[in-house]
Amino acid sequence: MAAKKQQEEVDIKKRKRTNTETPSSNPKKKSTTKFVPSKKPKPHSDDKDKNKAPLNARERRHHAKELTDARKQKRRRHYTLEQELARLWEKMRRHEIAKEDRSKLVTEALTKMKGKIHEIAGSHITSRVLQTCVKHCSQAERDQVFEELRPHFLNLAYSAYAVHLVKKMLDNASKKQLAGFISTLRGHVAPLLRHMVGSVVVEHAYDLASAAQKQELLLELYSTELQLFKDLVPAKETRLLDVMSKLGLQKGSVSRHMSKVIQPILEKGIVDHSILHRVLLEYFSIADKTSVAEIIQQLSSPLLIRMIGTKDGAKIGILCVKYGNAKERKKIIKGLKGHIGKTAYHQYGCMVLVSILSVVDDTKLITKVIIRELQSILKELVLDKNGRRPLLQLLHPNCSRYFSPDELASMNSSIPSLSLKDQSEASSQTETSKVSIGNDDSMEDSEVKVPEVNEDKTSVDDTDLAESGKKDPLVRRQELLINSGFAESLLDICIENVGELIRSNFGKEVIYEVATGGSEGILHPTLDDKINSLHKAIASLAAVPKSEDSQEEHVLENFFSNRTIRKLILDCPDFASILWKEALKGKCELWAHGHSCKVITAFLESTDSKVQKLAKKELQPLIDNGVLKNPQAKEQASQ
Template sequence: MAAKKHDAGDTKKRKRLNTETHEAPKASKLVASKKHKPDSVAKDNKNKKTAPLTGRERRLHSKELADARKKKRKRHFTLEQELARLWEKMRRHEIAKEDRAKLVTEALQKMKGKIPEIAGSHISSRILQTCVKHCSQAERDAVFEELQPHFLTLAYSAYAVHLVKKMLDNASKKQLAGFISTLHGHVAPLLRHMVGSVVVEHAYELANAAQKQELLSELYSTELRLFKDLVSLKESRLLDVMSKLGLQKGSVLRHMASVIQPILEKGIVDHSILHRVLLEYFSIADKSSVTDIIQQLSSPLIVRMIGTRDGAKIGILCVKYGNAKERKKIIKGLKGHIDKTAYHQYGCMVLVCILSVVDDTKLITKVIIRELQSILKELVLDKNGRRPLLQLLHPNSSRYFSPDDLASLNLSIPSLSLKDQSEASSLTETSKVSLGDKESKDDIELALNEVNKDKTSVDDSDLAESGKKDPFVRRQELLIKSGLADSLLDICIESVGELIQSNFGKEVLYEVATGGSEGIMHPALGDKINSLHNAVASLAAMPKSEDSQEEHVLENFHSSRTIRKLILDCPNFASTLWEKALKGKSELWVHGHSCKVISAFLESPDPTVQKLVKKELQPLIDNGILKNPKPKEQANQ
């Protein structure tokens, strides 16, 4: 019924439209025909819009949207795009210097007046670095002047920091001094910042002695931070500064602790300026303060510190004064870095200290010795790598360690040093005697307490600077029981020709051939040492050839001196060499470097060796071919 009513209504409507005008039906058809055409066009347009975009079209569209957003967000976006196009041209390797100079000048002209604003941008900072590298000195000075008021702000920027370092590298002495002056009062906050600390460290490395002292001094006390002219170059040590200015020890310690603690908590320990401050802090701090710092540093952090001279000293002090638990952490922190540390100029001294002090030889063998054994030959031939090996073979020898190296191994912390405590104990005894009957028992005890203030007991088991184990026993466990000496002998026998003629390898070979100091290798490895003697003698027994390009082992500068020392210090080697290589051939070797080898038999302190060669060498002395060393020795005596 509803459908019929609806149809009737529609019929009535159509009739009414037709009665209004006889043209209406035609008009409606015309409109309908007109509507049909635009609908088809709209449909086609719709199909075009919904058609999937290609990958390239999507990327272009995304780039347009991104650029539009950057234009709203970045004030100098258009300028950066122009500079980027210039940068692509100027950084090419094949470009001519004149063309690059023109591009650099053009870029600097575009940036003029806006350099501080765009220096923090990732792209712009790199463009500026390239411009500073290749521009003229006048242009570089102009950039420096424009940036100078903003250096402190830029020092905190992750991207601008590289530009600041580049500017410092190219700065004149006057400009560097001006930059260091602007850092005054801001050194401590910058050192606490991960990025800012890099700028301070870079300035510290480039600074002269007076400027370094200027940077360090404000980390010592509030007074020195406020008044930078109080300290001169003459007072390089903190103790001297405190003595001259009359600074109170308590206030200095509080200020230094407030500077050092936040830096250590953030783990910013890579910089040499901090290492220097820590050393000075150790020189005045009491036992509890030093112990806290050592506890914080006894971790993998120490690996990042030992790359500098002062950082290695900090590492040595942590090993010497850390307890067993802290030493274990330090050694485990070095795991995986032993080879890199051994080759390092300063890091190798930390390994030397560990081998000399730590009693846990099983841990050292597992972590350190095993890694050293895998690169043993390379270590023997390396200037720094051989030092841990030489320390086990011949501890603290001035032949292999410089005075500075030995001084660093003997460093001490006054508040923890057993030596200083012994002196304090002797002072207390002196005080007892000097006081005598003049003062009461209570006064004596009070005086003794004052003397022992901030000192620890001499018998404190945690502060065994050289370990509690006998040094010889420790060396035996690390060298013999670990198998290191056996591996060393194998390397020396296999590569005897290469090592004995090497500037550094010859020293390890000499110590191994003599059995180490105190003959530590002889009881267990005597047969292998004799095999090494035979290997050296076999080299010396090779015929002398004038056509050969390689020097004979007896004529080479390094090897001839090593053989001479072995003859003087090892009678067993001297006998083997004479019997196997030189007997009956001495007249052939009495000229050049080999002459010193022949003379060594006569200079030997062992009468058996002298008697062995006297019959053959005496005619050479009588004929003036060979000099007799005995008159020279008598003259020296």
């Protein structure tokens, strides 16, 4: 019995072990458990219909649009209103719509938006609707929109879409409304200028502002004291140095504040605005040498090209060229590559090119980047008011006939902390003060450090500074004009198009300079043959018989050309001789009337005795008969 019980216990243990074994613990033994799939829930009747009839492409798009609209409606509070306004906008913006119908639609749209304008102005759809409404609505409706938006202008100035509405409102604002908007900017000008979108609003307000309002915007960028006590600044004081001296502000404090304002703007590359250009110019007038050098280094890059489109920006460009070292000048010139033509035609940008041609010593780089690009559009440049200036600068530098006093002042402007002249004056004053201190027994230990100055009056630390380049100006001009082949190309253009150029208001000046050989005779003797050919080309035009049937005015009677020919007779004896022999000899009586008489009398007015001798025999009878007036008698009468 005991053995039987023992056997039963062993069997029970074996059965337990068999039941607890898993497939992973005994991989050789196959599982006998059958897989029973779970029962799926019965599909809904609608799902059955969808499975039976799948959506086509059009229905899928319609269904997706409905889902998108539903999401937008949950996310955007005024989504339904925006859709309604968009439908109205499609009607009101059409060109063929009647004025009365458009006014009704505009009024309807403004009525729907009333009280919610500032909330929906940031949308890319409703901002366009609002701009159209502001453009075509009545003045009373426009004033209502302005009043509703006035508390929210600052927030809207940071919005990529609302900014266009703000600009439109400013364009249509009255003087009082503009003044109110500018007052709301108080304390926020610097933060807005650091913002890519906000800076556009400040610049737009600055362009529309009066002189006093511009000053109000600028003062905030100069100093915290000026921001708080702007009423103490006289309206007539526009320069920062004058304001500082009037209020007794410390230069160091103002300079530090301006540096904090300027640096973040430059780091973000927001340099297109004229208000910043004005601030930079004022900063240059008070900043120390190190700070100015850092700014010039930052701007000596493609950033500068975006600045030279304004008057103050071009002045900054000239100063960067003037005071930049060789490496920085090279960066500026290379940055202009591909933009030379556009820059040359620009009213202010052309002055930066003029400065480069006058200052930079690396003539090979200038020839490669600037001269070659100018050569490809040479005829257009000669006939253009601004494009001719770089050419005239090479032919006759800094001539007051071709550059206004303001432009000449820009080219001669300087930065006090970097100017060699100012530094030499400062050093001489410091030496004087040191002598006076040394003679004072009570201040025996006092000493003022004077910077070491070389024989050429430049500081030892400033050996890299070269305000007008180290190369002789005449040598630089010869390399740019003669060695590069630029002058030869210019002469070819003048000879080929002599009739068109000499009759034009701007081309005549280039013709004159080229025909006289340029300032200091720079084109002689290398290009004498071509200059002689130009003289003959002008003389051949003058030799054409006078004809009333001709549609083109004769070169001796044209307002511009006859005055140019007269100047050439007075200033260039070689040309006078050729003109007389080929065109005027024996024909003076024919040309002694009208505008052409100026050309004839120029032979008698010439200071060259040979020129006078050429014409005196033929012109004396005309003077005796009263056809021509004796220029000598004129001079005596005036005396």
